[in-house]
Amino acid sequence: MPLQMNAEELMAYLEEVFPQVRSDFAVDRLAEMEVDLRLKVADRHLRPGGTVSGPSMFSLADCAVYAITLAMVGRRALAVTTNATIDFMRKPAAGADLIAQCRLLKLGRVLAVGDVLIFSEGEAAPVARASLTYSLPPGGG
Amino acid sequence: MPLQMNAEELMAYLEEVFPQVRSDFAVDRLAEMEVDLRLKVADRHLRPGGTVSGPSMFSLADCAVYAITLAMVGRRALAVTTNATIDFMRKPAAGADLIAQCRLLKLGRVLAVGDVLIFSEGEAAPVARASLTYSLPPGGG
Amino acid sequence: MPLQMNAEELMAYLEEVFPQVRSDFAVDRLAEMEVDLRLKVADRHLRPGGTVSGPSMFSLADCAVYAITLAMVGRRALAVTTNATIDFMRKPAAGADLIAQCRLLKLGRVLAVGDVLIFSEGEAAPVARASLTYSLPPGGG
Amino acid sequence: MPLQMNAEELMAYLEEVFPQVRSDFAVDRLAEMEVDLRLKVADRHLRPGGTVSGPSMFSLADCAVYAITLAMVGRRALAVTTNATIDFMRKPAAGADLIAQCRLLKLGRVLAVGDVLIFSEGEAAPVARASLTYSLPPGGG
Numbered sequence: 001m002p003l004q005m006n007a008e009e010l011m012a013y014l015e016e017v018f019p020q021v022r023s024d025f026a027v028d029r030l031a032e033m034e035v036d037l038r039l040k041v042a043d044r045h046l047r048p049g050g051t052v053s054g055p056s057m058f059s060l061a062d063c064a065v066y067a068i069t070l071a072m073v074g075r076r077a078l079a080v081t082t083n084a085t086i087d088f089m090r091k092p093a094a095g096a097d098l099i100a101q102c103r104l105l106k107l108g109r110v111l112a113v114g115d116v117l118i119f120s121e122g123e124a125a126p127v128a129r130a131s132l133t134y135s136l137p138p139g140g141g
Numbered sequence: 142m143p144l145q146m147n148a149e150e151l152m153a154y155l156e157e158v159f160p161q162v163r164s165d166f167a168v169d170r171l172a173e174m175e176v177d178l179r180l181k182v183a184d185r186h187l188r189p190g191g192t193v194s195g196p197s198m199f200s201l202a203d204c205a206v207y208a209i210t211l212a213m214v215g216r217r218a219l220a221v222t223t224n225a226t227i228d229f230m231r232k233p234a235a236g237a238d239l240i241a242q243c244r245l246l247k248l249g250r251v252l253a254v255g256d257v258l259i260f261s262e263g264e265a266a267p268v269a270r271a272s273l274t275y276s277l278p279p280g281g282g
Numbered sequence: 283m284p285l286q287m288n289a290e291e292l293m294a295y296l297e298e299v300f301p302q303v304r305s306d307f308a309v310d311r312l313a314e315m316e317v318d319l320r321l322k323v324a325d326r327h328l329r330p331g332g333t334v335s336g337p338s339m340f341s342l343a344d345c346a347v348y349a350i351t352l353a354m355v356g357r358r359a360l361a362v363t364t365n366a367t368i369d370f371m372r373k374p375a376a377g378a379d380l381i382a383q384c385r386l387l388k389l390g391r392v393l394a395v396g397d398v399l400i401f402s403e404g405e406a407a408p409v410a411r412a413s414l415t416y417s418l419p420p421g422g423g
Numbered sequence: 424m425p426l427q428m429n430a431e432e433l434m435a436y437l438e439e440v441f442p443q444v445r446s447d448f449a450v451d452r453l454a455e456m457e458v459d460l461r462l463k464v465a466d467r468h469l470r471p472g473g474t475v476s477g478p479s480m481f482s483l484a485d486c487a488v489y490a491i492t493l494a495m496v497g498r499r500a501l502a503v504t505t506n507a508t509i510d511f512m513r514k515p516a517a518g519a520d521l522i523a524q525c526r527l528l529k530l531g532r533v534l535a536v537g538d539v540l541i542f543s544e545g546e547a548a549p550v551a552r553a554s555l556t557y558s559l560p561p562g563g564g
Binding site for chain 2: 017018019047048054055056058059062080081082083084085086087088089
């Protein structure tokens with residue numbers, strides 16, 4: 001199944017649906033069933049002490065699975081998260097962007113399942129791992 | 142095991158640790174191993190269309206388990222979330238606060254496990270369900 | 283939404299679909315959107331040392347959500363588990379049955395979400411907590 | 424951090440701790456922080472219709488993370504599962520063994536986190552995805 005959008009079209013669509021996307025996220029790499037999404041870490045994503053907050057990491061993982069799902073099925077803004085599980089494993093590095101490496105493991109008629117590893121840019125050990133399920137609305141774009 | 146703080150002390154401590162708490166959250170009820178935490182829904186918590194965003198609900202669930210854990214063990218700011226699972230079940234009602242009803246199911250030496258149901262205020266059916274594990278730092282206060 | 287089966291009809295149906303049910307499980311209580319399911323603990327459910335194994339507890343939680351879903355929607359054997367999360371919190375008591383207290387939190391057209399607390403019979407503190415999502419096949423009976 | 428056991432030593436130890444291991448599982452590949460574990464599918468693992476049961480897949484994922492954790496830290500039988508999340512994505516192929524490809528993403532002092540993809544042997548698309556957390560007992564061997 002081929003991609004329905006390239007990285008530019010995907011970002012344009014995400015910005016249309018979620019206005020905060022432009023300032024928060026960037027698509028670093030897009031391929032069939034895979035995306036690398038960057039969180040451009042800014043003060044509003046930080047906890048006191050300088051580490052990226054849990055909700056910001058949740059948001060990055062959620063947006064990554066949403067992005068690759070839309071890139072595969074085309075414009076279906078109404079896809080909704082039904083389940084998310086996240087393991088926080090290490091403290092993010094201060095002052096570094098976060099990169100979510102996301103694979104879509106299943107893209108069914110009704111459900112899509114994605115798997116995410118989150119890294120502080122330049123680090124080898126992941127800071128978090130997440131899996132999310134999206135429910136797809138009936139019909140196409 | 143009795144509470145180590147009352148609702149006022151808990152809010153004061155949360156605000157000290159997470160400055161955004163004052164504007165986002167309020168403790169509606171506090172009891173042994175239980176807390177009801179309110180998300181004072183504002184524009185910044187909303188998706189286009191007026192529904193509360195997933196990361197805002199994640200943040201509410203996470204803060205509820207953190208709050209009741211601290212209320213039980215006393216000031217140990219360094220407790221960190223290690224795992225979170227959230228099921229999004231219904232669309233939140235527009236214009237209503239969200240209430241997280243949280244129970245601590247386990248409070249061990251090393252791990253605490255909490256369980257959360259999130260409701261739109263005044264609605265009977267939950268919008269989301271979450272469970273979170275916190276890792277507790279060694280030692281007390 | 284009323285129950286489509288009583289406890290006897292539910293057990294008969296479960297035994298038809300999963301032959302091992304008769305020897306493993308019993309319906310202790312059945313109500314709208316709620317079931318208490320008992321695991322009749324036997325040697326085959328135990329780890330060395332006498333504690334009930336993780337897969338046996340998983341199986342109990344999974345069967346409880348399946349049972350209450352079928353009791354609510356009627357005979358639709360093809361409902362399948364899509365996601366399960368389980369927190370193991372305490373060691374089960376030796377020589378005691380396990381009781382799963384299960385609530386269905388959502389019963390949608392496509393997905394059902396259930397929430398389970400597992401207790402060693404006679405104990406107040408839960409040994410495990412689980413949440414499961416079932417995907418429902420289109421159509422009724 | 425190097426492996427503390429080779430595949431033969433690992434299997435011997437697993438069989439000592441869990442007697443059923445010999446008949447159910449085989450170590451196909453063992454490397455630093457990684458193991459491929461095979462479920463030798465037999466009638467007792469099947470649902471009516473010939474598909475591998477959910478509890479059997481749970482058991483495979485659980486055993487894979489346990490195995491690689493022990494292989495890395497040495498003989499610490501008392502490691503216990505604290506959290507498991509599993510997404511069931513496709514029906515396993517009839518008559519095929521299941522292979523769990525497991526990576527340890529974190530091996531901390533207190534917690535280990537592993538990530539598992541389960542495949543029907545010879546198929547490219549995973550049937551399930553799981554992540555599990557183990558709590559490690561204090562001290563070594």
